Amino acid sequence: MPLWVGCAAxxxxxxxxxxxxxxxxxxxxxxxxxxxxxxxxxxxxxxxxFVTSFAxxxxxxxxxxxxxxxxxxxxxxxxxxxxxxxxxxxxxxLLVTQWARIFHTTYTSxxxxxxxxxxxxxxxxxxxxxxxxxxxxxxxxxxxxxxxDATDYRSAFLHAQPLFLGIVACLCAACFFFYGLRLYLMxxxxxxxxxxxxxxxxxxxxxxxxxxxxxxxxGIVNFVWVDQIGPMQACVKAEFEVFFYLxxxxxxxxxxxxxxxxxxxxxxxxxxxxAHLPSDYEQLRSSEASDSLLPRGAGPEGxxxxxxxxxxxxx
Numbered sequence: 001m002p003l004w005v006g007c008a009a010x011x012x013x014x015x016x017x018x019x020x021x022x023x024x025x026x027x028x029x030x031x032x033x034x035x036x037x038x039x040x041x042x043x044x045x046x047x048x049x050f051v052t053s054f055a056x057x058x059x060x061x062x063x064x065x066x067x068x069x070x071x072x073x074x075x076x077x078x079x080x081x082x083x084x085x086x087x088x089x090x091x092x093x094l095l096v097t098q099w100a101r102i103f104h105t106t107y108t109s110x111x112x113x114x115x116x117x118x119x120x121x122x123x124x125x126x127x128x129x130x131x132x133x134x135x136x137x138x139x140x141x142x143x144x145x146x147x148x149d150a151t152d153y154r155s156a157f158l159h160a161q162p163l164f165l166g167i168v169a170c171l172c173a174a175c176f177f178f179y180g181l182r183l184y185l186m187x188x189x190x191x192x193x194x195x196x197x198x199x200x201x202x203x204x205x206x207x208x209x210x211x212x213x214x215x216x217x218x219g220i221v222n223f224v225w226v227d228q229i230g231p232m233q234a235c236v237k238a239e240f241e242v243f244f245y246l247x248x249x250x251x252x253x254x255x256x257x258x259x260x261x262x263x264x265x266x267x268x269x270x271x272x273x274x275a276h277l278p279s280d281y282e283q284l285r286s287s288e289a290s291d292s293l294l295p296r297g298a299g300p301e302g303x304x305x306x307x308x309x310x311x312x313x314x315x
Contacts, residue, residue: 007235016062023055050091058084166222173215180208214248
């Protein structure tokens with residue numbers, strides 16, 4: 001077996017196991033959420049479902065490459081490689097959309113802010129439509145009737161794909177930096193001094209830092225992929241891929257899942273906790289975004305800032 005095949009296979013096995021670990025963590029937390037909140041399906045459950053789908057698809061891709069079911073030189077590889085990235089984008093745009101809804105709801109008199117969710121839908125639809133158009137270039141290049149243009153179509157895809165993904169990743173990094181900073185400042189001013197304030201600030205800081213850095217790194221790598229990374233020697237490239245995926249997908253996913261490890265309390269327990277909260281707390285839960293501003297264990301559903309558990313105990 002050629003050396004480069006062995007290097008790539010070892011890298012894929014390692015990454016496949018890492019993504020399987022993320023998948024198991026997300027499944028356990030999703031199961032615990034479902035056991036606590038059987039009758040509702042909120043943003044926190046949706047986020048865990050997205051993480052589960054992303055980790056499952058990426059682990060399938062890595063194991064398929066490791067066992068050489070899919071050739072790295074074939075067009076099927078590009079589709080199989082891209083789908084987990086699409087799900088990763090949807091997963092974290094859901095998170096930053098929730099942050100935007102929390103922030104804008106807090107500073108407006110309106111009790112319901114719907115435009116962030118519309119932006120989430122529009123952004124994802126646009127992303128998937130453009131990606132489908134890029135896949136069309138790839139499949140046209142595979143068509144035997146395309147003749148001499150087949151190479152041009154394939155070359156256009158190989159250059160346009162990383163450029164498109166790089167732009168999207170940088171936009172995501174900018175959103176996480178902007179709303180992460182705004183939420184941090186908002187919580188530092190509005191929440192009363194307590195361990196819940198410290199916990200909320202730490203949660204926002206950790207998630208915003210990980211997500212901003214990981215998306216910025218994805219953008220930079222995509223911009224230089226064709227000229228700098230693609231021509232790398234095979235084993236060096238395999239080592240780089242392990243380091244890259246661990247830093248921009250595995251570790252951020254584990255960090256966010258750890259921050260969101262707490263479970264919301266059962267309804268009766270939630271009512272008892274709310275009865276002992278200070279009066280200014282009601283101002284922070286007067287809107288539809290209140291679930292995501294509640295301290296750990298106080299919310300009916302939990303949140304995307306790490307405030308959904310702790311007080312409720314294990315599931």
